[in-house]
């Protein structure tokens with residue numbers, strides 16, 4: 001007799017129940033929000049056993065719930081479900097994307113170490129590496145997001161003046177949308193440092209495309225970082241972050257989170273559980289909308305260029321896209337004919353799209369990087385990054401696509 005083939009459930013199905021047992025919560029279909037700062041031990045020996053695990057006196061780590069700075073039921077369900085999307089062994093949730101990144105760095109670096117990173121990075125991440133960690137004797141070296149294997153090799157070789165603690169990537173980069181060749185970074189790391197436990201881990205900020213359009217663990221990254229504030233949360237109503245990866249690498253980050261308390265709160269974790277149930281629906285719709293809007297904008301006489309991943313063709317970036325990405329996302333750059341005045345008239349004329357920073361929400365947002373998020377970036381660096389006065393950043397939501405196109409049409413007429 002033939003054995004029934006094991007059917008692995010897909011993430012979209014698992015988001016409705018994975019990691020939660022209604023029998024433990026009075027049969028409630030949905031997990032209650034556990035508003036408690038501490039958890040009761042069944043007996044003194046269990047309490048001792050827990051702290052032996054936390055402090056490393058007993059191998060195997062902490063067991064069960066003890067104090068809400070360390071963990072809680074809502075956060076643990078969230079972490080189990082986040083792991084599912086990228087087939088990660090373990091995951092941690094954080095109070096923001098930046099607290100996730102800061103906790104990762106604090107758990108990883110010592111004075112004299114070097115962080116090698118792709119550039120540009122999210123502005124606060126650059127500040128954290130260069131200005132904050134710099135004060136504690138941590139150095140950095142960077143390579144441009146689109147770098148080739150040979151260019152990455154050269155930077156990694158040069159970085160060996162100190163211990164290379166971490167290779168940190170962001171792809172696509174904010175705000176240029178430049179893609180990093182994760183597979184080339186992995187090959188370079190392995191060639192220079194090997195792939196043993198002492199090799200520097202490769203971490204990547206996957207906020208813009210994850211987890212639907214890019215799964216970096218499958219391309220050689222060791223850790224994936226998220227601002228859950230964006231697509232994962234997806235409704236512009238919360239701030240949170242996450243780190244995913246192998247348990248061996250997650251454990252020290254968890255120990256640092258336990259120490260400094262950068263975990264997300266139960267209410268936000270609960271809202272994220274609700275968000276994850278519609279993650280695939282929302283991201284697919286936003287991606288389809290963006291493709292339609294960009295196709296319209298590309299041919300418009302008042303548009304100079306549309307920086308949308310779906311339009312890459314024939315160059316190295318297109319090759320990286322073909323190997324790494326499953327979709328073009330819904331965040332792109334629109335370069336209008338003219339300068340700041342035209343861009344501002346366009347932004348002020350939008351009726352559906354709201355004028356706000358951030359991305360990945362159900363609603364369409366538009367902003368002007370040169371005058372807003374990147375105002376304090378020196379002019380020379382702005383020019384090098386292509387952050388010009390005619391650049392508008394747009395994050396497409398899940399509205400009706402024809403309504404969005406009509407809104408962009410009338411705003412382009414106005415400028």
Ligand SMILES: *Cc1c(COP(=O)(O)O)cnc(C)c1O
Nearest residue numbers: 096097098122174207227229240
């Ligand atoms: C928003 C963002 C962050 C920071 O996340 P917060 O949740 O705002 O702390 C980090 N990286 C990228 C790419 C982002 O877009």
